[in-house]
Amino acid sequence: xxxxxxxxxxxxxxxxxxxxxxxxxxxxxxxxxxxxxxxxxxxxxxxxxxxxxxxxxxxxxxxxxxxxxxxxxxxxxxxxxxxxxxxxxxxxxxxxxxxxxxxxxxxxxxxxxxxxxxxxxxxxxxxxxxxxxxxxxxxxxxxxxxxxxxxxxxxxxxxxxxxxxxxxxxxxxxxxxxxxxxxxxxxxxxxxxxxxxxxxxxxxxxxxxxxxxxxxxxxxxxxxxxxxxxxxxxxxxxxxxxxxxxxxxxxxxxxxxxxxxxxxxxxxxxxxxxxxxxxxxxxxxxxxxxxxxxxxxxxxxxxxxxxxxxxxxxxxxxxxxxxxxxxxxxxxxxxx
Amino acid sequence: xxxxxxxxxxxxxxxxxxxxxxxxxxxxxxxxxxxxxxxxxxxxxxxxxxxxxxxxxxxxxxxxxxxxxxxxxxxxxxxxxxxxxxxxxxxxxxxxxxxxxxxxxxxxxxxxxxxxxxxxxxxxxxxxxxxxxxxxxxxxxxxxxxxxxxxxxxxxxxxxxxxxxxxxxxxxxxxxxxxxxxxxxxxxxxxxxxxxxxxxxxxxxxxxxxxxxxxxxxxxxxxxxxxxxxxxxxxxxxxxxxxxxxxxxxxxxxxxxxxxxxxxxxxxxxxxxxxxxxxxxxxxxxxx
Numbered sequence: 345x346x347x348x349x350x351x352x353x354x355x356x357x358x359x360x361x362x363x364x365x366x367x368x369x370x371x372x373x374x375x376x377x378x379x380x381x382x383x384x385x386x387x388x389x390x391x392x393x394x395x396x397x398x399x400x401x402x403x404x405x406x407x408x409x410x411x412x413x414x415x416x417x418x419x420x421x422x423x424x425x426x427x428x429x430x431x432x433x434x435x436x437x438x439x440x441x442x443x444x445x446x447x448x449x450x451x452x453x454x455x456x457x458x459x460x461x462x463x464x465x466x467x468x469x470x471x472x473x474x475x476x477x478x479x480x481x482x483x484x485x486x487x488x489x490x491x492x493x494x495x496x497x498x499x500x501x502x503x504x505x506x507x508x509x510x511x512x513x514x515x516x517x518x519x520x521x522x523x524x525x526x527x528x529x530x531x532x533x534x535x536x537x538x539x540x541x542x543x544x545x546x547x548x549x550x551x552x553x554x555x556x557x558x559x560x561x562x563x564x565x566x567x568x569x570x571x572x573x574x575x576x577x578x579x580x581x582x583x584x585x586x587x588x589x590x591x592x593x594x595x596x597x598x599x600x601x602x603x604x605x606x607x608x609x610x611x612x613x614x615x616x617x618x619x620x621x622x623x624x625x626x627x628x629x630x631x632x633x634x635x636x637x638x639x640x641x642x643x644x645x646x647x648x649x650x651x652x653x654x655x656x657x658x659x660x661x662x663x664x665x666x667x668x669x670x671x672x673x674x675x676x677x678x679x680x
Numbered sequence: 681x682x683x684x685x686x687x688x689x690x691x692x693x694x695x696x697x698x699x700x701x702x703x704x705x706x707x708x709x710x711x712x713x714x715x716x717x718x719x720x721x722x723x724x725x726x727x728x729x730x731x732x733x734x735x736x737x738x739x740x741x742x743x744x745x746x747x748x749x750x751x752x753x754x755x756x757x758x759x760x761x762x763x764x765x766x767x768x769x770x771x772x773x774x775x776x777x778x779x780x781x782x783x784x785x786x787x788x789x790x791x792x793x794x795x796x797x798x799x800x801x802x803x804x805x806x807x808x809x810x811x812x813x814x815x816x817x818x819x820x821x822x823x824x825x826x827x828x829x830x831x832x833x834x835x836x837x838x839x840x841x842x843x844x845x846x847x848x849x850x851x852x853x854x855x856x857x858x859x860x861x862x863x864x865x866x867x868x869x870x871x872x873x874x875x876x877x878x879x880x881x882x883x884x885x886x887x888x889x890x891x892x893x894x895x896x897x898x899x900x901x902x903x904x905x906x907x908x909x910x911x912x913x914x915x916x917x918x919x920x921x922x923x924x925x926x927x928x929x930x931x932x933x934x935x936x937x938x939x940x941x942x943x944x945x946x947x948x949x950x951x952x953x954x955x956x957x958x959x960x961x962x963x964x965x966x967x968x
Contacts, residue, residue: 395846395850396850397846397849416849417846417849417850418849418850418851418852418853418854420850422850423850424847424850426843426846426847428840428843430840430843430844430846430847431847432844432847432848432862432866433839433844433862433866434862434865434866434868435862443848443851443853444851444852447851447852447853448852491847491851495851495852
């Protein structure tokens with residue numbers, strides 16, 4: 345039996361439009377799972393339902409076999425890190441971290457000891473007596489994390505905790521979150537709309553769309569084998585072709601849409617040799633862009649636009665308007 | 681270019697300050713000199729002040745009464761509004777706009793009309809509701825409602841109330857506790873400023889107190905009105921004293937606020953340095 349189970353969850357805010365549509369989901373103990381999806385897909389609502397901030401229209405939530413559907417947030421043994429940090433402005437870092445322990449009426453010596461250890465874990469030594477307004481975004485987020493895990497929760501919830509942090513610091517915090525999660529072995533649910541973040545952090549990714557889970561699996565599995573059109577377009581930058589577009593390119597008839605990853609398409613100035621296992625085509629470069637070490641070409645192949653990604657190893661291989669030959673393996677054409 | 685602007689700004693600031701301070705200086709001078717009919721005052725004396733503290737008509741009991749009647753309604757309204765705003769924020773957010781409208785109504789009510797209406801409604805009835813001090817306190821609560829409401833609302837806007845309450849709730853606190861333990865202390869500065877403004881408004885009231893409780897409860901407004909007839913210099917001295925009392929109140933509250941914060945901070949710093957435990961390299965959190 346899974347550690348956390350959502351069964352047939354339905355939730356609407358206006359009584360008509362369902363935000364969560366009969367959603368069923370299982371999460372294993374000790375895993376860090378990501379709820380990934382665009383804004384408005386219901387991922388935060390699902391997280392808030394688990395935390396106890398949203399009441400459900402129907403369905404049940406269990407943690408380790410115990411039904412927590414109607415328990416108040418404080419009784420669920422859940423820790424949560426909020427998007428806006430939500431630190432207590434009138435309390436110092438130590439007081440913020442100690443708040444939950446004080447609510448549990450633990451002995452003062454134990455509280456001091458636990459707070460000191462937490463400060464050590466999240467690397468905030470020297471900031472114990474500092475107020476939140478004197479901290480940077482990253483430090484605030486680490487205090488929020490320490491405050492959430494010091495109570496030794498059964499489940500840790502992270503609601504887009506890094507969305508307000510700059511890219512460089514975000515990478516560092518992603519590593520820290522993963523390290524702490526592994527050290528403490530807390531079952532963690534991370535909500536994000538950033539697929540890179542989901543790929544880096546997760547044991548399992550649940551891609552959500554319009555109140556439902558579209559696909560669940562390991563990050564590489566989701567990336568390399570998207571099962572639906574939505575997952576293919578949301579994960580990475582798949583070229584998703586309608587059946588007639590694909591037929592136009594390859595001459596092959598298909599019933600479903602075909603998804604091709606931009607990085608599996610090889611490009612060359614000279615024609616490729618014919619190969620039974622591969623499709624070969626010719627086209628013209630219509631645009632190009634760079635993102636870090638990736639050079640992307642947008643190639644027009646008989647009226648169908650394809651994105652082709654190359655590692656930026658040399659200066660522009662092709663110029664806009666130049667003719668280009670493309671080739672990709674047939675097995676890399678996924679039906680979605 | 682910037683220097684030119686800075687110069688202009690300074691002059692503007694100086695002129696504005698002068699306009700604001702000039703009446704105060706004139707009042708002060710008038711209270712310290714026997715003759716202020718020409719530009720240069722003559723006959724320096726403290727006798728107008730001395731008379732207020734030693735003469736038959738003493739100012740101190742009046743001053744005390746005024747402070748009490750100005751502060752108590754402010755505190756009562758603060759508590760009521762904080763509770764109302766808690767209920768609205770947490771349970772009935774849609775009612776916010778109605779409270780907004782209701783709280784602005786007193787702006788449109790003239791003091792005389794309010795006082796006469798209250799008197800005609802309650803004075804003949806007997807019982808606790810016709811008690812003049814209670815009537816005055818309640819009327820004062822109505823008068824300062826717009827200022828207090830707006831001040832508290834502005835202070836609450838500066839922090840994320842609901843996320844903070846939720847964060848506290850998931851850590852095991854109930855919402856009311858979290859509101860008064862976290863939210864309210866976090867907006868102390870705003871609340872104190874609002875209370876000072878309201879206290880200041882009530883401190884100088886004459887109309888309401890005169891109609892509702894004139895002979896029962898003499899405050900600075902009535903005292904000033906009485907003394908105005910006998911001596912303009914003494915009236916100026918009373919005005920200066922009122923101003924100084926408000927100034928002292930403002931400074932006192934500000935200092936209290938700062939002291940509490942810095943004391944708390946240094947106390948926490950000492951506590952943490954005492955409680956620092958040895959380095960734990962293995963982070964055995966769950967063994968505690």
